[in-house]
Amino acid sequence: MKAIIIEDEKPAARRLQRLLSSLEVDVATMLHSVEESIDWFQANTHPDLIFLDIQLSDGLSFEIFDVIEVKSAIIFTTAFDEYALQAFKLNSIDYLLKPIDDEELEIAVKKYGEFKPTEEKISVDFEDIKKLLVNPLEREYKKRFTAKVGQHIKIINADEVECFFSENKGTYAATTDGRNYLLDTTLENLEPELSPKSFFRVSRKFYVNIHHIKDIISYTNSRLQIKLNSFSEQEIIVSRERVKDFKLWLE
Template structure:
């Protein structure tokens, strides 16, 4: 029995892989975007089961099925609310609510194995499902997962004082004065964060409105932002961004 995981947050994908393999199942690959998934399914034998995140970095995962016919069984992984989850039940679709509970994972896998042993198949109306989850406005990140040793930590955006880049790495700095390495870039984060609440002040920093403690005039028509705990270097608003930053603050 072959399994793949489609999940845009790589630490979350690796954590799910470990949990699945503890149940004696084999994960043959992990995919992280709509584009990557379409390419993989177009060039490889399809698995028996897919763990499928709904919201990927480059769109809804349902877009995969518009390009490639896939007959694999699916267990959705989702962070959507209970109202949306009722739609899953009405369509007889298995789902796991993030963060994924190990006991619920086992129950979902057991249910799939029963269907698999009986050679049962589930016909899914992906257009109908898409309509249930198509956002009326863009869905922004509400939390991030980071790896600390062998542990996975969830950090809500309300805990984040800023994002910064250093030595080709991207980091979260939290209000409790801790840094965490992220497997992403500031360019991607800039698109994932709600623009009314977050602003990329320079090529090195993205800050939230809630963390702007003080603003002072800096040299060459620039501005310096004082954050509550981040003191490693000056957080400077680039000269070309000053006007947009002032409008954002207004």
């Protein structure tokens, strides 16, 4: 399996290359800009698979495909950008959130190996996705959720949820009344359903609602600790890799 990496952060590109090497994926080259990628595609046979970041040093990677007709399957490896996530899920092999998790990467590579989509199946409407990225449209996000409580169905309004969290392979909604409700979903499936104006994924385990943050405290290793109005059963820590994006989200 031949692959290339398009990523402007060289340490991240080298780490991804090491992970792919352990999965027996042959990385032909690592490219770091739109211009460099266009030149490479024009001079070389297209690979089976592209590991593609979105924000490159000289523009959006989608500009590559204004010039080049893509003939490869794509796995997105990019920073959190929720308003485009659903489009990527429908049009690509997978979407991996930085920092790349070893197990998620292996699953994505196996998914490609199992299905090996045809050109028709992997064709991506880059113009539509670029519109989402540059001018994200206001879309409807989920306003309520349901949870089974005994023989009853509990309706939970999104604005009543202080946080969503995973525990023991279950996904829970912690509400303002101090209760935790087990949901029939996963954090990954929740991702495109939650408004990015209200919810942010601070770690692999937690989404928090900005309207219910009581305090934010400096924590060890350049991380942050979040205190919510009611939820206090577990520490909520913003992972170091997401602190910068979290601070931008708060503004």
